[in-house]
Amino acid sequence: MTPELFKMIANYGIMVVISGIFVWQQQVLFNKVFEILEKVTSTISKIENKLNNSDKLTGKGLELALTLKMQDIRWGLQKRIVKYILENNLKENWEIISRELAVIFEEKKQSYYTTFKDISDSVTLKLATEIMNEELEATHEIIISLMTDLKEKGTEEKSLYDVAQRSVENHFEHFENILTEKISKLAV
Known part of the structure; x- marks a missing residue:
């Protein structure tokens, strides 16, 4: 090599x-x-x-949005119902008023749903809508009962209109408190 x-x-x-x-x-x-x-x-x-x-709300943002919408519904309904009590002859216009109230409550349910359908997840949307619908249905029944009694007894006792107005205001305060508590648990 x-x-x-x-x-x-x-x-x-x-x-x-x-x-x-x-x-x-x-x-x-x-x-x-x-x-x-x-x-x-x-x-x-x-x-x-x-x-x-x-684009989906969660946590405190969702809680705030739900609470604000609930308060909007509360004040809108309360104002409208008090107006019906004070400015309408319930006995003469009962059929129209009761139908209008049913439509108004249904519109509030739909408004709540459409507000949150695009900004919350489907599970939260379903739970929030169920909570709101339950409270609105219970409130509708209470208001119809109150106004039916007022329609029948209010012609004789005019002071019942003031009592009915306070009852509506108290109920809606209770409505807001219940929903605020349920919303805070839901948004956690």
């Missing part, structure tokens, strides 16, 4: 070893890079999912 051939074999042998070590290091490095990229991709996916769902 000539020294030149020996030198060539040694050089190529060292190159093979160096190349092998380089390839091995690159493989280890790529594995680490791919692990990091996988974690980054997972995190970006979570962030993207969160951003895509950011």
